[in-house]
Amino acid sequence: MPAPHKGERERVVSRVPKAVFDELERRQLESGVSSLSQYVADLLSATTGHAELVMELDQEVLSLTA
Numbered sequence: 001m002p003a004p005h006k007g008e009r010e011r012v013v014s015r016v017p018k019a020v021f022d023e024l025e026r027r028q029l030e031s032g033v034s035s036l037s038q039y040v041a042d043l044l045s046a047t048t049g050h051a052e053l054v055m056e057l058d059q060e061v062l063s064l065t066a
Helices: 018-031 036-047 059-065
Strands: none
Touching: 018 036
């Protein structure tokens, strides 16, 4: 089954400290978001004022972690 189209996107590559990566991964797994990439994309969308582009991350989770 093909993945649903998520709209126009650009790639962002960043190296983060291991402790930050581990925490992001923990939060992604806890949130139920399908991938770390989607979790970070949702966080970035929400924190840059584009909540309408958040695809998987629950808005309630965002208010608890922001």
